[in-house]
Amino acid sequence: MPHSLPLLSLLSVCLSLSLLLFLSLLLRSFFSFKRNSLFFLFLFDPLLLFQRNKGIASLSSSLSLTSTMDKPRVIAILPARLKSSLLPEKLLMDLNGEMVLSRTYHAVQKCELVDEIWIFCDDQKIVDACSGLTKNILLTSAEAPNSTHRIGDNIHRIESKWDYIVNVRSDGPYVDPVNVDFAIRKHLELMSSPSSSSSNIAFTTVHQQLEDTEYLCSPRSVKVVVNSKNEALLYSRSVVPSNKGLKFNPHDYPYQSFTGIYVYNEKALKEYLSLPKSLMQDQEDVEQLRFLDAGYKIMSYPAPHFNEIYLNDQNDLDYLTKKYAALNEAGEKKKKPLYLDCTVRDGGYTNFWRFRMGTVSQLYNTLCDARVDYMEIGFRNCDKMYNRSETGVWRHLDEATLRKAVPKKQFTKLAVMVDCTNFNPDIIPPASETYVELMRIAFHKEHQTRAMEICALLLKQGYQVAINAMATQRYSPEELEALVKATVDVGATFLYVADSYGCLTPMEVRSFYDRIRKLADAADPKNNLLIGIHLHNNMGMANANAMVAAECGYDIIDSTILGTGRGAGNAHTEVLACMEPTLRATRSLFRFCDEYRDLY
Incomplete structure (x- = not known):
């Protein structure tokens, strides 16, 4: 009998653990909904x-809602060289309705493990062409012989903190973000492995099998030979391995090509410039050989997804244009909209903008984690309409407060709104001196002329600018035409349909987009105007209308946490995150919703 007591105790413990596990799994299933x-x-x-x-x-x-704080910080850099002997200024060319470099940027923007993107370019033309795309553009010397040299020589010039750098070729408009994330993940695994001689690894990359004989034999493709340990042995523009008969058939041997993705070890990147020159590198014009000649390892793994060719010459341009134009027509490459969360600005009408500093900081981190493109963090206005002593700081936001809430920029860009009738140019710094990238001008139609004047001023200061025409449904056909023409003429980045009364139907959402698009094209066939929509929920249609807007082509869509906003509120950020593939319905997003509901 005494011997049975330990056995009974053990069985009791096992039963308790099993019951606890069952309850845990049951609750996790329940809380997923x-x-x-x-x-x-x-x-x-x-x-x-x-x-x-x-x-x-x-x-x-x-x-805490900052679930990404312990994750290594990864910055993607797109080295962008203007001149190309085979296809001059190829990065600025149009490819199925979008600039090549812009396509590459937006592809990398979809990477889950990339926290920030920079463009390192060598010509002011590229800076000007990308001014509406991002503020993270660094003008470097035109003398850099290759992309690794350009990054290593200039990485110290950016203020952003980083743990790892991923170099993605800027002439890869259809690079697969899954491959970039895979290379990053493999590199992080190598760096964290105690048995790995990580200090001797120059970078981690991916390769893929070549299946086209013409591309295999072309010097445009860099071939790689990899051993059984995933270590790169040789890079060459010639076919390697070769054979006596010089007959190459990709069906007889799995020839591999380099994909143009590099995840650098910090030590190797910093030492690259001081490494001795490599005769092999000079002969092949392949920068990886400098690392191999110096004794570094390059880890290369099979790419999980097909990685599209890079744009080298006119043949590549024709091929990519034809291939992806057909996919666009079939609806398989539908453009995804940007998303802007305006909880602090529009939600401020519910609590007089008295948000805690920690709440705003947590919201920013949460939106970065959820891959929301913009966060509108408040107003920059004078005190004419709202007395500063009666509101929270987000109604009259200054740069010091902004930087306290957001100490460093991450994935999500920052926006602020200015009221047309309360605008004070003296409190608006140049875009180069603030984290704010997008300024939104709110106005009623009787103040349109003043709004366009403010827009011109803000554009001159380097901002992206959105024209938010409040109560757009009040515009007559003639007034809408005049609004669109004025917006195109002034060069605004976005024109917003503002459903201020929350009364638009899905059919009207589509109709506004089609009418504005046609009017913009009529005003200037080469216009770059992007169309946005701000939806209120008076008829309970905001979320449905947001999904219709994404389907019919709107370029940017507003929402707020739990739909918080003026009157009946807005479309819900957390709902759209569940519906839109480019957003992430993260656990931290729903945690924030729980805490936000309790606080406000």
């Missing part, structure tokens, strides 16, 4: 608690 109680989720979900925090002592940190 009903995220209404953060407290009980963590109380009864010990698996989640230990996975995220490795111990009960870290419970307080698990309630």
Whole structure:
């Protein structure tokens, strides 16, 4: 009998653990649909608690909304050279309705593990062409012989903090973001492995099998030979390995090509410029050989997805244009819209903009994690309409407050709104002196002339500018035509349909887009105007209308956390995150919704 007591105790413990595991799995399934109680989720979900925090002592940190803080920070750099002997100024060429460099930028923007993107270019033409795309553009010397040299020689000039740099060829308009993320993930694994001689790894990359004989034999493609340990042995523009008969058939041997993706080891990147010159590198014109000649390792893995060819010459341009034009017509490469969260600005009408500093910081990190493109962080106005003493700081935002809330820029860009009748140019710094990239001008139609004057001023200061025509449904056909023409003429980045009364139907959402697009093209066939929509929820149609807007071609769509906003509120950020493939319905997003509901 005494011997049975330990056995009974053991069985009791096992039964208790099994019951606890069952409850945990049951609750996790339940909370994937009903995220209404953060407290009980963590109380009864010990698996989640230990996975995220490795111990009960870290419970307080698990309630933080900044889930990405411990992740290594990865910056993607697109080295952009204007001159090309085979296809001059190819990066600025149009490819199925979008500039080549812009396509590459937007492809990399979809990477889950990239926190920030920079363009390192060698000509002011590229800076000017990308001014509406991003502020993260660095003008470098035109003398850099290759992309690694350009990055290594200039990385110290950017203020952004980073742990790893990924170099993505800027002439890869259809680069697959899955391959970029895969290379980053492999590099992080190598760097964290205790058995890995990580200090001797120059970079990690991916390769893919060549299946086209013509491209195999072309010097445009860089071939690579990899050993069984995924170490690159040789790079060449010739076919390697070769054979006595000089007959090459990709069906007889799995020839591999380099994909133009490099995830650098920091030490190797900094040492690259001081490495001795390589005769092989000079002969082949392949920068990777300088690392191999110096004794570094290059780790190369099979790409998980097909990686499209890069744009080298006119043949490549014709091929890519024809291939992806057909896919566009078939609807397989439909352009995805940008998303802007305006919780702090529009949601401020519900609490007089009295958001806590920590809440705004957490919201920014949450939106970065969810891959929301813009966050509108408040107003920059004078005190004419709202007395500063009666509102929170977000109604009259200054740069010091902004930088306290967002100490460093990450994925999500920052926007602010100015009221046309409360505009004070003296409190608007040049775009180069602030984290704000997008200025939105709100006005009623009787103030249109003044709005265009403000737009011209802000564009001259280097901002992207959105024209937000409030109560757009009040415009007559003639007034709408005049609005679109004025917006195109002044060169604004966005023109917004503002459903101020929340009364638009899905059919009217489509109709506004079609009418504005036609009017813009009539005003200037070469216009670059982007069309946005701001939806209110008076008829309960905001989320449905946002999905219709994404389907019919709007370029940017507004939303707020829990739909918080003036009157009946707005479209819901968390709902759109569940519906839109380019956004992430992250756990931190729903945690923020829980805490936000309780606070405000």
